[in-house]
Amino acid sequence: MSVKNSVQRGMETFARRVQPDDLPEPVRKALAPYCPDDSTGKLVAIPPQRYIAEYDRWYNDVLIRWRQTPPRVLSFDEDALVVVNGNTVDTTRVQRIPFTDLLEITHVSELLYSFVELVWLDGERVERIKIEFNSVSSRLIEPGLKQARVWLSTYPDPVDQPDAPCDHFPYKFATFTRMSLLDGERPVMAVYEPAIRKSGKVRWGCHSPNRAILLTPQRLIIVEDARPGWWGNPYRMAQRYVPRGQVRRVSLEPQPDFTELHINLGGTYSGHELVLPLSEAQAGQVYAQIKAWMD
Numbered sequence: 482m483s484v485k486n487s488v489q490r491g492m493e494t495f496a497r498r499v500q501p502d503d504l505p506e507p508v509r510k511a512l513a514p515y516c517p518d519d520s521t522g523k524l525v526a527i528p529p530q531r532y533i534a535e536y537d538r539w540y541n542d543v544l545i546r547w548r549q550t551p552p553r554v555l556s557f558d559e560d561a562l563v564v565v566n567g568n569t570v571d572t573t574r575v576q577r578i579p580f581t582d583l584l585e586i587t588h589v590s591e592l593l594y595s596f597v598e599l600v601w602l603d604g605e606r607v608e609r610i611k612i613e614f615n616s617v618s619s620r621l622i623e624p625g626l627k628q629a630r631v632w633l634s635t636y637p638d639p640v641d642q643p644d645a646p647c648d649h650f651p652y653k654f655a656t657f658t659r660m661s662l663l664d665g666e667r668p669v670m671a672v673y674e675p676a677i678r679k680s681g682k683v684r685w686g687c688h689s690p691n692r693a694i695l696l697t698p699q700r701l702i703i704v705e706d707a708r709p710g711w712w713g714n715p716y717r718m719a720q721r722y723v724p725r726g727q728v729r730r731v732s733l734e735p736q737p738d739f740t741e742l743h744i745n746l747g748g749t750y751s752g753h754e755l756v757l758p759l760s761e762a763q764a765g766q767v768y769a770q771i772k773a774w775m776d
Contacts, residue, residue: 496527496618499554507573508554508565515563515577516556525555525621527614532594550613557625560632562599564610576610580632584727584746584753588626590616591717597622602747630663633724634699638667645671647693653718654693657704661720662697670696670770677739677758688739689758694767696774700724701744703757723755731771733764740764744771 501509501516501524516524527550534548551572556563560580567573578601587598596613614622645668647658654673662668677689695702701723706715723746730745742764744755759767 493528494530494615496525496614496621498621499524499526504554505568507570508568511565511573511575512554512556512563515558515561515575523557525557525618525625527553527555527612527618530613530615532613553612555612555622555625557628559628562625562629564612576608578608578610580629583629583633583724585755586626586629586722587719588623588721589717589719590619592616595619595622597626600753602752605748607747607753627663630700630722633726634663634666636698636725638665638698639669642669645669645695647671647673647695649673650693651691653706653715654691654704657718657720658693658695658702661695661702661704661722663699666697666699668695668697668702669774670694670767672763672767674759674763677760680738692757694757696770698725701728701771703755725774728771728775731768731775733768735761742768742771 501512504512504524504526512524529552530550532548532550534546551566552568554565556565562578562580564576564578565573566576578599582601582603583599584602584607585598585600589596589598593616594613595616595618596611598609598611600607600609602608647655647668649655650658650671650673658668658671672694674689674692674694676687676691678687690705692703692705695704703719703721703723705719705721706717723744727746728744729747729752732743734741734743736758739758740761742757742759744757746753746755
């Protein structure tokens, strides 16, 4: 394979900005009802991504099963995200996600692997989408996520409330918490919780990863570094954003080794729940501050 073809093949794994004329006809037709004439320059095409789904060991061999994500086109409008999945007549499917319906935005990065997961309410039904991409392309995705957070910033900023410091967090968490704030956004609560390890005979993994929890006048922000049940991962960071207006109820449920903080989001009869294991020392403080923040 020539160097030119190798470079071209590598570039095909990265998201890129596109014009409507660059898209296959089924995608253009699917976008037409949602995208105004000034949407030029706001479209991001994400090519299919190939990842390991699972693997098994068989003696000295490793059996790998692969999965592939669909091609996607994202259109970040003023008040919504439009996602087109697929690029043929038979596979094209459109989802419009109004920012006002968002319950949670999660952005995860791990070396060259990244994804954005959005959870929102469609009527009384909770919907979810996971958009995976090469981390090199994050610069094209992050402005749209920032736009959604700005759109949802509707609460006044209390000028008489001092900022909660987060400089005492471990350096990685202090850096990512600052990166998670919009320009001028101030934390009114900032708590760092080390990973809660599993005790007893089963010592592998953890109940909860290393985690920072922030409250700002506009949202709840959670920064964490591992999948549930895993040890801390130095290369993985997750930033989760919950609009203040979507937080409905909070409660505590004691467990043998920790206390669970339950945060209910969304509608009265249906919604989305966050469950955060916390140490007993932190749980009461975080619960009280979230309750006061909701009022």
